[in-house]
Amino acid sequence: MKIADFRIHPIAIADPPLRSSYGLHAPYALRTIVELISDDLVVGISETYGGEAQVKQLEALRDQIIGANPYRLTGFLSGMVDGATGNCDRSQTWHVPGENPLDATTRTFAAIEVACLDLIGKTVGQPVCDLIGGRVRSEVPFSAYPFYKHAGGGGEGSDARDDEYGEALSPEAIVAQVRQMVAKHGFGSIKFKAGVLDPEIEIETIKQLHRALGPNVPLRIDPNSAWTVETSVRVGKALAEELGRGGYLEDPTAGIENMAAVRKRLLAEGIDTPLATNVAVTCFADIPRAVALDAVQIILCDHHYWGGMRQVQHLARLAKTFGIGLSMHSNSHLGISLMAMAHCAAATGHLTYACDTHYPWAHEQDEVVRGGRVPITNGCVKIADKPGLGVELDYDQLARGKERYKNCKYRKRDDEAEMRKHVDPGWKRVLPRW
C-alpha cells in the first residue's frame, strides 16, 4: 500500500465571539483538513489547526508523503516529533494554540500521523484506537466548556449564524449557558474559561455554577495565565470549598516557576487543589523542570500539538510515572478532530479527567463529516464499530468550508486584534492582568 495522493484543504468555520485572556475569537476559526489517498483509493483523513502557515508546513512534506507506505511514514518523519527546543514556556504563554512556532513540526507531524492511522484503519477494517494499542474505553467523557461571550453565533454578513447560546458576560449568564449545554449534551463535568472578568466575578461564577450543578459535578477554572501568584492563591483559596470533586485550577499564572509558587503557597494553606496546565507545559522539554518544582499536577494533552496520538500515549505513561494526572486540551474544531481526540483518549489508559472540547460552539452548517455532527450523548463520544476514525468527508460541505476560507480575510488566529476591532480599540494582552 502506498500513498498516491495528498490533499490539503484550508477551511474556515463560523466561531462565536468567545472571550479568553488571549482576547476574542474571530468570526471564523481556521482549520485544515488533510486527505491521504492510497493506491487502493482508500482515503485517510485528519483535521488540524488552520491558516496559511499550517498549509505551508504540510505542503512542504509533499515529496516525502507521495509514494510512502503509511505504516512507515510516521517512522520516517519521526524527527519531527521531538519538536523545537528552546524557551517553550514563554512562547506558549504568548501564543494561542496553533500559532506557536515551537510546535510547528509536532503539529504538522500529528496531522499526517492521524491521516495515516485513519487510512490504515480503513484499509484493514479496524478503528484507530485499536491500531495504537487497543481501546481501554469505548465511551470518552468530555466536559462542557462555558465561555464568557458577546452576542453572536459567529460568521459575518449574510453568513452570520444564529446565536444559540446568547451573550454571557455575568455569572448568571454562564450558569444559563452551562445548563443549556448540559441539557443538550449531558456533560458530567465543567471546564470554565476564565481570565476575562475581574477575579471576584469569576469566583462568583464558579460559586453559582457549583450551587446550580451540585457538589458532584467537577468544576475546572482556566484563566490562561491571567493572574499574579498572589491572585492565583487568593482565587485558589476562595474556590477550595467550592470546587467539586475532581476539579482543578488550570494555568492560573504564567510560567513554571510561578505555577510552582502558587502550588507551594496553596499547600502551605492546606489546599491541595491540583494545578493543571496546557500553557506552562506544552512539550516534553518542559516536563523535567515542572516535575522538579512540583509546578503542575495535571497536564492537558493534545494530540494536535504534542506530536500525535502515540506521543500522547508516551506522555500519559510519563505522567502516570510521576503521579501527574492527564486531561485533554481542545481548540475550535469539527468532527474529525473530535473523533481523533476520542480515539486517542480511548487508547490512553491514564487519562484521568474528562476531555475539553469546543465542539458545542461549532455549527452543524460547517461540519465536514458525512452525515452531520458527531453526537455527544451523556457527555460522551462513542467509539463506533467503524474502521479508522469512524467518519468520512462530506465533499460538498468541504467545498463550502474552502469557499468560506477563500472569502474570509483571516489567515491566522489573532485574538488580540479581534479584541481591538470589536471590543476595545486600545486592548492589549497584559500578563498578569490581575
Added chain:
Amino acid sequence: MKIADFRIHPIAIADPPLRSSYGLHAPYALRTIVELISDDLVVGISETYGGEAQVKQLEALRDQIIGANPYRLTGFLSGMVDGATGNCDRSQTWHVPGENPLDATTRTFAAIEVACLDLIGKTVGQPVCDLIGGRVRSEVPFSAYPFYKHAGGGGEGSDARDDEYGEALSPEAIVAQVRQMVAKHGFGSIKFKAGVLDPEIEIETIKQLHRALGPNVPLRIDPNSAWTVETSVRVGKALAEELGRGGYLEDPTAGIENMAAVRKRLLAEGIDTPLATNVAVTCFADIPRAVALDAVQIILCDHHYWGGMRQVQHLARLAKTFGIGLSMHSNSHLGISLMAMAHCAAATGHLTYACDTHYPWAHEQDEVVRGGRVPITNGCVKIADKPGLGVELDYDQLARGKERYKNCKYRKRDDEAEMRKHVDPGWKRVLPRW
C-alpha cells in the same frame, strides 16, 4: 479477525556455563514459545522467559485470549502493564530476570502483545516495527556479550554441546572470546559481564580488551550489583581512562541510593562515565526516585519484562525527556526474541546504545526459527522486508525443544543452586561481594 487458538510451548535450550554475580547458568535455559492462531489460520508467535510459573501465568489468560480480536486484546489486558507496585528495587537485585514476581504481569502481557503484533503483521503483510509507529532504522546494532565461563557448551549427558568458545576465567581468555565473537558477528561494541572475579582482575580484563580492540570500540562493564560504593568508585576511576567512547558502568552496586552515591563521588572526581542499569530500575515505579537522585544515566529496556514494545517506546520517550540514555537488556534467548528485540529497537528513536544479546551463546541445534539462526552481520540484525517479526516456527525443532524441556529437570532458573552444584558447594550470593 479473531484468535481461534492459543498454544504455549515450554522449551529448554542448551546454555553454556556462564558466570555472573548471580551464580552460574544451568546446562539448560528455559524459554516459552507462544502461538496465537487466528480464525484465518495465520499464526502469530512470541518468545519469553521459561519454566513452570511463566507457563501458568500465560495459561491463566486463556479465556480472555480465545475469541479476542488481536487488535483489541492488548487494550483489554492493559491493566497488566502497570505491573506490581512495591519495593521493586530490592526485589530485582535479588532475582534473576524472569524470576521476579513483581514483573510477572508485565512479562506475561509482553508475550501476548508481541504475538498479537506478529499475528497482525502477518495478516496485513507489514513488519511489526511498522505497526508500532514505523521504523527509524532498518539495521539494529547489538553488542558482543563476553562472559567468564567454565568449560562446556551447555546441555547434559548425550545432549551436551560442543564448547565453541572454551573456558574463560582470565583476562586473556576473555580477550580471545571477544575476538572470536567479533570475528564471527562483526560486533562494534562490547558488553562485558563482570562481578565474578576480583575487581582488580576485571579491571585488568577491561584494560586488555581496550588495548586489543582499540579506542573506538565502546566497552561496558556489568558486575550486577556485586560491589560496594567504595569499590564501584575505585573501579570507575580505574576504568575512566580505559573505557572507550560510548562506554558505561552498569549496575556496579545495588539499589538506587548506592548508585546515586557512586555517581556523585565519580562526578566529584571529574569522572562522568554514565551509570547504566537493569537492576536498580526495572519498572516505571522506580524512575522518579532514580531521576530525583540522578542515580542512573542509562536505562536498559527490555520489552520482555517492561510490558511489551509499546511500553519500551513510552520508556524511551520518558528517558529522552529526562536526558537519560537507553540501551537494551538481554537474557538467554532464541531467534524469535532476537527479532522482537530488533523490531522494538527499530521503532524506538531514542535507543542510544547498541543492544545486549545472549544470542551468540545459543546453539543452531536449539533454534526454533524456520531456516535456522537469524544472522548477526556487522554486529547488526537486519529488519527483513517480511511481515510480522519476519520469522516463523520450525515445528520439528519446537518439538525437540519441548522434549528437551520434558527431559531436563529444570523448571525455573536458579543460578545460585548451579554454583553450589558445579563450582562450590558452599556458595552463596552475597551483596556486595567486593
